Each structure stands twice: as C-alpha cells, then as structure tokens.
Amino acid sequence: MQAALEEFQTAYTSSHPAVAVAHFLSPRAPPEDAARLHGFQRLSNEVMVTGDVQYAIETRMRRQMSPDEMRGWTEVISCYWRAVDRIVKAENAQHQGRFSERQALDVHDAWNDLTNNFVKHISNGALPFWTIFTLCLTANHLRLFAIQADEQMAKAKPVAFSAGFSDDIGGTPKNEKLGAAVRVFNKVFSLCLGDRSPDMNQSRKWGVYCVANLLFRTYFKLKTISLSKNLVRSIDAQSDLPQFQLYPLSHRVTYLYYVGLISFVQEDYSRAEVFLTQAWNLCYVHSTKNKELIMTYLIPCRLITHSTVPTSQLLNQFPDLNRLFGDLFRFIRKGDLSGFDRALAEGEPEFVKKRIFLTLERSRDIVLRNLFRNVFLAAGYEDLTEGQTEKDRIRKTRIPLAHFAAALRMSTAGAGGSQVIDDDEVECLLANTIYKNHMKGYISREHQMVVLGKKGAFPGTGV
Amino acid sequence: MAFPTSTVAWSQSPLQHPAYNSVAARTTLHRPASVQASVGFPRAEGLVLASLNRAQTEPSPSPEKPKSFPWSDAVREYVGRAFESQNVIESISNEEMTIKLRSVISFFAERGQLESVDWPTHPLPQEIIRDERAAKRGKATMSSSNGFTNSKLDFPQAKKRKPQDADEQQAGASIPPWRKANLEARITYTPGTEKRHKKNALLRDPPSKFDPTDLEKRKQRFNLDNNGNNKPAPPWGSPRQDSDSDMNTALCVGTNQSLEKSYFRLTAPPKPETVRPQHVLEKTLQMLTRKWKEEKNYGYICNQFKSLRQDLTVQHIKNAFTVKAYELHARIALEKGDLGEYNQCQTQLKELYEQNLPGNAAEFTAYRILYIVYTCNKVDMNDVLAELTAADKVQPWIKHALDVRSSVACGNYHKFFQLYLNTPNMGSYLIDMFVERERLHALANISKAYMTVALRFLTDELSFDNDDACCEFLTSIGAQHLLDSKIDQTGNRQIRIKTREGAALFEGLRKTAFRVVDIKGQI
Structure with missing residues (x-):
C-alpha cells in the first residue's frame, strides 16, 4: 500500500493535482502499465483495506494534510480500492465469459460509493477545492458504469411490472442506474454552484461548467433533454460566477456547444446559431472531431436562418460531413427536387440519429426557391423599349403558371415516378415560397400567371 | 371537449363502488355458527347517556379549550335506537355495543361534527361491530384455508416489503374500503372543512393536532371499562391487520365473477x-x-x-x-x-x-x-x-x-x-384536432400569395364540405368583411375573398393557433 500511496503523493503534490489525482483514481489501467489495477487490488483485502490506507496516508501525508483531510482521503482511497476490486473481478469474469448483470452492478455500486464519498468530503470541506475537478472525472466514470449496468440489466430481465398501485401495466424501468447517477451529478452541480467561499481562487464555482456538461451529456442519453434548460437557467441566474472567459477553454467550448444544441433541438435556431458559432470560434484548431460535431448542427442551423448552404471548400475539410451532407447540398444548389428527396431519404436514419432530419427537411424550401428562380431566369428579358440599353433590361416578371408546373414536373420526374403534382399543388408550393419570403410576387388565378416583383424577386440571390 | 352522454356512472364518487359493496355482502355469508343466548337487556339508556355525557364534559386533555357538547335530539334518538330491543344483535353483548357507541359519539364530538352527522341513517354501533367481524372472518376464511389468520403466513414474501409501503397501507388498509365508503357517504361535510375530514376518515389515529401524551391518556380512559381485548385506538374502525403483501411479489388471482365493476383507485393490495x-x-x-x-x-x-x-x-x-x-x-x-x-x-x-x-x-x-x-x-x-x-x-x-x-x-x-x-382508421379524429390550425396556416399562406380568390377555390383547397361551411368558417374567425359578392358575365353569382386585405388577420390567428398545445395525461 505504501508503494501505491507514493504514487498518490506524487500526484497530490504535482503542479496539476486535480488531473494527476484523477489519473491515480482511474478505473482503467494506463496502456503502459496494463497490470496496474491488478497490482493495486493485490495490495490489500476487503477487511484490511481501510486500516492499510489509513496507515499509509498517515505516515506519508501527515505534513501536507489536516487530520480531516487525511480521514477524507482514507475513505476515498479505500472506496477506490473496493471499486478496483470489483473491476478486477468483473474483468476476470469477462475473460471466463461469464460477465453479467451481477458484475456490472457490483462495479457500478462500488464506483457509486466512491463518488458519493467524494461528494461527502468535498461538501464538508475536508478536501481542497481543486478536487471538484477530480470529482468531475470520477463522476464521468460513474456515468459510463451506470450505462454499462443498465445495459446488462436490460439484457437480464427485459420484462418487469410496475410497483405500487398503479392502474396500468406500467413501464419497464429503463436506465435506472443512469437516472440515479443524474441525481448524484445534480448534487455535485449544486455543490459547485452554491459554494460560498469568499476567495474566488479557492471556489468550487470553477467546476460549474464542467459538471453542467456532464449533466447535459447524460440528459441527452436519457432523452430528457428538456431538463437541460433548468441547468442553463440556474447558471444564468447565478450572478456571482467568475467571468465566463476565465474558465478553462475546454469547459467553455463544450458548454457553448451544448447550449447551442439544446436551442437547436427546441427549434430556436437563431439562438442556436449564436452559441454554436461561438463554440466554433473557440474550438481548438486540431480537434477535428469536435469541429465536426459543431458543424453538424451549425450547418442545418444556417440553412434555416440564412437559407445558405456551406461552400464545398468548407465541406471538403471534413470528409465525414461531406459524406453526410455533400449530395444533399448539391441537389439544393441545383434545385433538383427528386435528387433532394432521394438524398434525404437515404440519409434519414443517420439524420434522425443526429436529430437534424426535421431541420434538413425544411431546406426543401430552398430547393423550391432555386427551382423557381431558374424558371424566372429562363423566362429571359422583356423586349427593349426605346432608350433602354442592354444594361438596364428588365426581366420578364409575368410568368405563366404552366411554366412552373412544367419545371416542378421535370424536377420530380426522377423520384420513383410516384409523385404526381397537380396544378393546385403547384400553386400551393408557389404560395409557400411567397409566404416564406423566398420569392416576391403574387399568383393571379384568373390569368394563370405569377406576377413577380420587378426588383429582388428572389431576395438574397442577386435577382 | 364535452361529453353529452356522461351520466350517473361518471358523477359517482369513486369511493362509492358497487363492486366492493356487493363483495362485503358476500362475505357476510360466513356468519358465525355460535349463537349466544340472547339476553334481554334492561333499558340502561339513561345510565349510559349520563356516563357518556360525563365523558364529554370532563376537562378535555387536549391542549384546546375544553368543550362541552350539548346533545341534539338526533343524537339522543340514535342512542335510544341503539338500545332498542329489536336492534339487538345476538352475538354482540351490550357492553361491547356501549363501548362502540361511546367511541362513535365521542369521535364526532371531538371533531365538532355531532351536528353534521346524519344520525337517523348512521349505522348503529352493533351493526358496525357486526360488519367488522364479518370482514375479519371473511378475510380469514379466504386467505388461508388451514385456518391460520396470521397474515405473515399468507404471503411469505411480505418480509421484503419496503418501509414506504407500510405507510400507504396504514393509511388505506386499516379500514376496509367498503366501510370507508359507507361512512363517507353518510357524513355530510361542511364545504370548508371537507379536505380535513377526508384525511381524518382515512387515518387510523386522530389528527396530529393533539399532543401524543394526551392521546395516550385518552386511550387509557377509553380502556377503563374495556375487557382489554378491544383495541381502543380506532374510533370504530376495525383493528383488523391487513395482509402485508407487496404488489410486486404477491400476485393476485381474481375470483370475482361479475361482469361489471366500477373503477376505484387502489390504495391497498386488491382482494x-x-x-x-x-x-x-x-x-x-x-x-x-x-x-x-x-x-x-x-x-x-x-x-x-x-x-x-x-x-x-x-x-x-x-x-x-x-x-x-x-x-x-x-x-x-x-x-x-x-x-x-x-x-x-x-x-x-x-x-x-x-x-x-x-x-x-x-x-x-x-x-x-x-x-x-x-x-x-x-x-x-x-x-x-x-x-x-x-x-x-x-x-x-x-x-x-x-x-x-x-x-x-x-x-x-x-x-x-x-x-x-x-385518412385510414380513426386517424381523422386526431387530424380533426389540428385541422383548423392547418386551415389558418393555409389561409395565411394564400393571403400572401393571392390578391383575391374565389370562395370555391378555398372550399376545395381547405376541404370544406361546401361553400356554406367555408363561409361559416370565415365568419367564425371574423373574416366576413373580406367576402365580396359579384355577378359575373354569365349572370352567376360568384363570391370572392379579398385575401390580401386579411393577411394580417390570418397571420395573427395562425400564430395564436400554433402556440404550445396543452398536453393532457401524457406520460
């Protein structure tokens, strides 16, 4: 145990103790020392562990720590030993092919104990403030163990009956452990937000965004996205937080991304654009994965707010995005309805998974606008009158409905041929385009004509 | 939406449920074989009344100011009826009846409800005792065939019961539902205090406003003339212990044969x-x-x-x-x-x-x-x-x-x-809920894209049955001033709608209609 605690001491006294201690308390063995967990587990046993750790802590750390803090670490590290014990046993079980619900639950429960103990000793002030970051990393592991336990439980007993006197058959409790983890995270969150320590440098308030991000992630997994709003609201309501710019960049980018994402799924696209753009601007240049994630939502966002598609130059930087959106945007540019519908249908499963399908679907308006614009351009110019030069020729603004109908029918002809567009639907689509301000003009049913504005008939497209 | 057809069944209080009552009646079939020799009791009415009155006028142990309860004629009549010889039930001794009577009256007296009880129809104390016994026996006979009445034996899993279930069952199960229902039905509450009464009726013990030590004293006081085998705590409620079954573990297999049964929210494990x-x-x-x-x-x-x-x-x-x-x-x-x-x-x-x-x-x-x-x-x-x-x-x-x-x-x-x-199947009922909203949306669209349109065009586009229905709809949303009647060249009357003028109106209506929908009962 002394040897292990030497590692802890080094971590504790290093220049970045939060991360170093979190490495010490990691449930995964580092690649260069694959047997680390097994070695640590062999240092003690269930009965002796508390005494062992206590002795080691007291002999080593007496100078650095107050008695309270030593007690705190003793408990935390003993809990960690128990968790490692379960993890090692679970790994052994896995090698023997009998990893099941029981092991997953054991690991989860032990790690849950560790997290709760950590929370306890931080909230009673025994541990230094920076441990809040260590706790965040520990809590993140709790999230993973909870997901694992839930998966195993779902496998073990897929059918359950509701408890209590409910009148209906009732739902199977899914994600029970992850739901419990949310409560722990919430405790940590209020621990951060509610810290009253006067010295801002020693405040747990620095952990707020870190925990919030963890909670966002869990809420998305649990499909209770609406709960995230409460977090954002309580952070906004807290007036004495340190300036946002002073927080670690990683916390900020993730937070901005999530707030943008939450606004996005709730269809507040202008707000989403603001936050996602900020996240994009702050994002570390070389973290391609994160930049891709931000763009996955920022691009559909701008489709709605600005009716613009990204340049191929931008898409080419991200092969995954190009694969995802490339076809779709090509057809939007062309105003090819059947191609667009086909690309949308092909990408649907993945779009739905990323929650962008319903947003992308709305860009059909842009396809229509581009198609109608082509009709307008094809109609050409009015004949030159006296005194007019080539430069100020006027485009024909009265275009028969039949032309639009023909364009629509040509454009949809390819798509399986099942869609038949009747004349009323043509009018409906035109009315839609006019209503959404993609086109200026009006339809005259008596003359079967569309009368377009003389100037700026298609706002934002140069004609 | 209104339910024009909702009738008696709907207005019934959920507590009055015929199914339970009928079951209570069934259980009384197990009547005791032992019939005690009937004893004609002397009319000890005056004596009991005096003792009851004394109990009431004694300085009350409760922290509230002592009250004396003048008895109304109705209460006197009720007491009188309790002692009448035709109401005597053979298996219940006079003593037991007197104790029950006392507890019934003091229960209401303590709560100041003596006036609000419908005494002429209130069950007599001997009836209450009989029903309690019947319920107890009914339970015993059906839950264990070997004659054990120990509820622990009925459901071996009962040990796993969680603590919070205990509270639920305390509240709900100590009084059998049919008893509760009868009493509830017979007591007319004053509107302001109804909530508290309901709670009292459910709780086994008197409300917590009394000091626990005082409660204990009162219990002892009631115990004085008691043979010691009667539990004094519930005013007249049955001291019967309900089975400690957990809904999860004890699976219920029904025996009821009736086709109809009124809905009643469960507060205790079902019988x-x-x-x-x-x-x-x-x-x-x-x-x-x-x-x-x-x-x-x-x-x-x-x-x-x-x-x-x-x-x-x-x-x-x-x-x-x-x-x-x-x-x-x-x-x-x-x-x-x-x-x-x-x-x-x-x-x-x-x-x-x-x-x-x-x-x-x-x-x-x-x-x-x-x-x-x-x-x-x-x-x-x-x-x-x-x-x-x-x-x-x-x-x-x-x-x-x-x-x-x-x-x-x-x-x-x-x-x-x-x-x-x-629309296939019953989907139309669902679409009907938002079809009007979509009509407003379409109108907002059309009003921007057309100067004027024929009424017939709207009727067709918005799927109205006929022009009149379309007109009616437009009138109902306050757009009648946009209707414009004209005679065309062929002499036919044609109605046109000046849509452009209504653009603002339709857009406003559309926005209101698309506000967040109230979601009922969605879990």
Missing part, C-alpha cells in the same frame, strides 16, 4: 374476491363492446374500462387480450376526444407492442405520429422516427401518417388536405 379473472374479463369486454355500440354512454364505458385495465394489471395479465382491451379503450377514448385516457392507453400499448404481443401496432403507431403532429413536439417526433423500421415506413397507415407529418412540416397544405380526406 381476490374483487378482482375478475381473465375469462370473466373477456366476457366483460364483449359486453362492453356491445353496450358501447348500443348505448354510447362514454362515462359508463370509460369507468368500466378503467376497472378492467386495473384487474388486468393486478393479475399481471400481459397478453394478446390485454392488448385488445387497451386498443379498444384507446379507440373509444379517441372517438370521444378523451385525450387523457387515450394517452394512457397509448403509453401502455407502446410497451405491450415492444414485447411483441400481437395487436394492431401499425394502426397505433400511425395514431402516435398524428398525435405528435398535433402537439408539435419536435423532440418526440425525432424519437418516434428513430424507432421506425424500414418495414414500418412502407406500411400504408404509417406511411399516411408520415406523409401528413411531412406535408405539415413543409407547409404543403394542398397535399395535407388531400391526405386528410383519405
């Missing part, structure tokens, strides 16, 4: 004699289907379906029949616009289909999609889309619902109203 087994429920479902066709009394049907669902749940019946019952209730609720019940059924059906039970999964998936179109919840819609398989997407009913969804999402009102006319 097998009140629960109907599946073969009876199947007949019930047939009967309900017939009755619904004949009578269309939704209040009654809904109540019956809820009790049916409850019986299925408590017996853990989860099979094709369960699906059938839920589907039928969902359809009827949908027809009547009872979204609360409809959503409950839908939630359950989703679970049931996920377990691959046979049913009309496609039909109800289509309804679910249409309902989400109504609620405009994009997050939910995404979740539903994520769950659909490729096979689902080509199923005609689901495809129809998906087309409705996409036409609404794209604002393609022309396509939407065509789909509306060809």
